[in-house]
Amino acid sequence: MSTLSLAGRVAVVTGAASGIGRASARLMAARGAAVVLADRQDPAETADIIRAAGGQVRALALDAATEDGADAFVRTALDGFGRLDILHANAGVSGPLPPDLTVGAGDFSEKHRINLIGPWLAIRSALPHLKPGASIICTASVAGLRAGAGGIPYSASKAGVVSLVQTVANAIAGSGVRANAVAPGLIETGMTAPLYDDARARGREDRIGQLNPLRRGGEPEEIAELVAFLASDAASYVNGQVIAADGGLTSCLPVAPRPAGGRPGT
Numbered sequence: 169m170s171t172l173s174l175a176g177r178v179a180v181v182t183g184a185a186s187g188i189g190r191a192s193a194r195l196m197a198a199r200g201a202a203v204v205l206a207d208r209q210d211p212a213e214t215a216d217i218i219r220a221a222g223g224q225v226r227a228l229a230l231d232a233a234t235e236d237g238a239d240a241f242v243r244t245a246l247d248g249f250g251r252l253d254i255l256h257a258n259a260g261v262s263g264p265l266p267p268d269l270t271v272g273a274g275d276f277s278e279k280h281r282i283n284l285i286g287p288w289l290a291i292r293s294a295l296p297h298l299k300p301g302a303s304i305i306c307t308a309s310v311a312g313l314r315a316g317a318g319g320i321p322y323s324a325s326k327a328g329v330v331s332l333v334q335t336v337a338n339a340i341a342g343s344g345v346r347a348n349a350v351a352p353g354l355i356e357t358g359m360t361a362p363l364y365d366d367a368r369a370r371g372r373e374d375r376i377g378q379l380n381p382l383r384r385g386g387e388p389e390e391i392a393e394l395v396a397f398l399a400s401d402a403a404s405y406v407n408g409q410v411i412a413a414d415g416g417l418t419s420c421l422p423v424a425p426r427p428a429g430g431r432p433g434t
């Protein structure tokens with residue numbers, strides 16, 4: 169059996185009604201995991217897609233960034249499928265991209281509640297039930313690694329997610345449970361729909377993703393591949409890491425982009 173197989177595993181995915189969470193839930197189910205979907209929008213459509221493909225699934229409409237919500241999705245995994253092996257703490261909200269130097273405590277707190285405290289509550293609820301070989305994956309962002317990819321509260325919350333997986337991986341040393349994060353670049357999802365819609369409306373779709381060396385935006389399925397890898401035994405020695413899937417965006421210092429195929433000095 170491939171080490172990428174998730175047969176017999178049970179996964180929870182938050183933010184599974186849309187985008188990256190939907191793609192990761194679909195892929196992990198396709199690789200054999202039973203999946204619990206949690207989202208504050210009803211994730212029934214994602215559940216239908218997984219069920220139609222022959223997967224085992226439960227769907228919960230709840231706020232994942234509350235203690236009760238986190239306890240509920242962990243309990244559903246245990247009661248519905250008897251165990252919990254994989255936690256993809258992915259639910260998140262962004263907000264405006266340009267830096268807002270007037271943002272207040274309310275907005276700042278709400279981004280942190282959903283993007284950072286939510287993953288922590290999920291981890292805290294899941295930990296007592298995770299056995300050696302289990303895997304925690306949080307969705308961070310390139311915005312948590314560098315400036316320029318998100319607003320101030322969003323970027324700070326995602327930098328917190330980077331620290332969260334590093335500190336959790338070390339706090340649970342010896343447990344055999346791994347904790348990692350994925351840091352997506354620009355991915356076409358519900359979150360980025362306004363940007364894509366606006367570019368298309370202006371006939372500028374070809375400008376999307378031009379800052380990275382692959383010169384394109386990414387698809388949710390390209391992040392799901394990384395999540396499913398980290399969930400699997402194929403990633404058995406990958407721990408406490410944040411792995412970017414961003415077309416190479418964070419590999420580069422800021423320079424003026426050259427035309428495709430252009431050489432230095434040309």
Ligand SMILES: NC(=O)c1ccc[n+]([C@@H]2O[C@H](COP(=O)([O-])OP(=O)(O)OC[C@H]3O[C@@H](n4cnc5c(N)ncnc54)[C@H](O)[C@@H]3O)[C@@H](O)[C@H]2O)c1
Pocket residue numbers: 182183184185186187188189206207208209230231232233258259260261262282286307308309310351352353354355356357358359360
């Ligand atoms: N799309 C990108 O370019 C991009 C880049 C980097 C990181 N991310 C991160 O990826 C993750 C998934 O976002 P996406 O791009 O798929 O966007 P999306 O809007 O398509 O999906 C996010 C999902 O999270 C859910 N959600 C938000 N708050 C919630 C809460 N409190 N409880 C339960 N569910 C909640 C939403 O209802 C939605 O279904 C987020 O953490 C986001 O910050 C996205």
